[in-house]
Amino acid sequence: MRPVLSLLLAGTFTAGGAPSFDPVVFEEVAAARGLRFVTNPGRTPRKHQPETMVAGVALLDFDGDGWLDVYAVNGATMPGLVKSGPEFHNRLFRNDGKGSFTDVTARAGVAGTGYDLGVATGDFDNDGRTDLFVAGLRRNTLFRNRGDGTFADVTDAAGLARPDPKHGTLWAVAGAFLDYDRDGRLDLFVSNYVVWDPANEPACGNPGAPDYCHPKQYQGLPNSLFRNNGDGTFTDVSEKSGIRAHVGKGMFADGSASAGDAFGARKAVHRGVAFGDVDNDGRVDVVVTALDGPLELWRNVSPAPNHWLSVKAVGTSSPRDGAGAKVKVVTAAGAQWSHVSTAVGYGGASDPRVHFGLGAEKTVRELSVTWPSGKVQTLRDVAADQVLTVTEPR
Ligand SMILES: [Ca+2]
Numbered sequence: 061m062r063p064v065l066s067l068l069l070a071g072t073f074t075a076g077g078a079p080s081f082d083p084v085v086f087e088e089v090a091a092a093r094g095l096r097f098v099t100n101p102g103r104t105p106r107k108h109q110p111e112t113m114v115a116g117v118a119l120l121d122f123d124g125d126g127w128l129d130v131y132a133v134n135g136a137t138m139p140g141l142v143k144s145g146p147e148f149h150n151r152l153f154r155n156d157g158k159g160s161f162t163d164v165t166a167r168a169g170v171a172g173t174g175y176d177l178g179v180a181t182g183d184f185d186n187d188g189r190t191d192l193f194v195a196g197l198r199r200n201t202l203f204r205n206r207g208d209g210t211f212a213d214v215t216d217a218a219g220l221a222r223p224d225p226k227h228g229t230l231w232a233v234a235g236a237f238l239d240y241d242r243d244g245r246l247d248l249f250v251s252n253y254v255v256w257d258p259a260n261e262p263a264c265g266n267p268g269a270p271d272y273c274h275p276k277q278y279q280g281l282p283n284s285l286f287r288n289n290g291d292g293t294f295t296d297v298s299e300k301s302g303i304r305a306h307v308g309k310g311m312f313a314d315g316s317a318s319a320g321d322a323f324g325a326r327k328a329v330h331r332g333v334a335f336g337d338v339d340n341d342g343r344v345d346v347v348v349t350a351l352d353g354p355l356e357l358w359r360n361v362s363p364a365p366n367h368w369l370s371v372k373a374v375g376t377s378s379p380r381d382g383a384g385a386k387v388k389v390v391t392a393a394g395a396q397w398s399h400v401s402t403a404v405g406y407g408g409a410s411d412p413r414v415h416f417g418l419g420a421e422k423t424v425r426e427l428s429v430t431w432p433s434g435k436v437q438t439l440r441d442v443a444a445d446q447v448l449t450v451t452e453p454r
């Protein structure tokens with residue numbers, strides 16, 4: 061039986077004032093659609109801390125055909141941290157737009173090499189193609205999208221492979237692209253976790269029955285910020301920006317892992333989550349990873365006949381992928397605000413398109429985009445139920 065999950069989330073009020081709720085229904089379709097992937101943290105009886113942290117997932121349109129593809133991140137051997145075989149590869153699945161996904165990892169060259177945890181998406185070189193940043197234990201990877209279905213590992217050339225001057229190789233769990241200085245180029249924030257050395261790892265649990273230690277048993281690490289120089293390289297500005305002063309334990313790591321737990325119809329330890337409309341039907345779908353378990357794709361099959369609008373922002377003087385643009389829509393029912401960001405969920409990256417539910421409204425009276433450059437663009441009388449591309453005026 062195919063798992064189907066109903067949630068009562070969206071409240072509406074009838075004319076009589078009594079609240080009624082539209083059911084939100086998800087159907088798990090990963091394997092049926094060709095998304096065959098199992099998260100492998102390389103479990104050991106020793107129970108090393110990183111084994112509980114794998115891994116993030118992204119929804120991105122890597123080939124620019126308008127359909128969201130899936131990139132799932134995976135672990136490696138422990139404590140060797142090597143992707144010794146295909147069971148540890150990160151996986152890229154192309155969405156054919158007809159309901160099926162195909163594993164294109166080998167051709168794309170994005171299998172990775174080490175113990176990976178998080179993924180961030182963004183067009184760091186403003187060429188119109190979404191690039192990938194993979195956060196890992198000991199090594200991060202920046203994959204530049206060449207636009208022909210393949211990616212180049214440009215980590216070294218970008219200056220992102222250097223050990224931290226104070227802490228050495230860091231354990232990164234997540235990343236996010238953002239244009240913090242508003243120069244139109246996406247900078248990179250990296251969330252680091254704790255100091256981990258398998259040779260010196262604290263022992264927890266009972267003698268003879270080791271258990272995973274609480275994160276408080278480990279020394280925390282500061283986060284990192286890299287400024288995009290616009291020539292394919294980044295400069296570490298962690299110290300200068302003040303980011304370094306805050307020592308945490310992966311600011312994304314503790315709070316949001318339970319985002320997947322709402323989909324508790326499947327008993328598993330869920331980790332990464334990404335949101336996006338994979339079939340472009342106006343209903344937001346969800347992909348979720350699970351430790352030692354198969355990837356889940358929860359297709360939103362809610363019966364609610366409500367209208368929607370999805371906005372794809374294309375920047376010109378702002379970052380090309382629109383990151384940071386604020387979008388406002390006004391209908392007869394009122395105004396709504398949102399913004400372009402893919403950094404949603406633990407270690408994952410979501411649909412960059414901004415999705416609005418419009419209820420019974422078939423027309424957006426006014427749609428305005430406030431670009432990171434400061435420009436404000438306004439469109440009027442936009443029809444609902446479409447993916448609308450809005451390009452920043454030059
Ligand atoms: Ca695609």
Ligand SMILES: [Ca+2]
Binds near residue numbers: 182183184187191204
């Ligand atoms: Ca790019």
Ligand SMILES: [Ca+2]
Binds near residue numbers: 339360
């Ligand atoms: Ca959908």
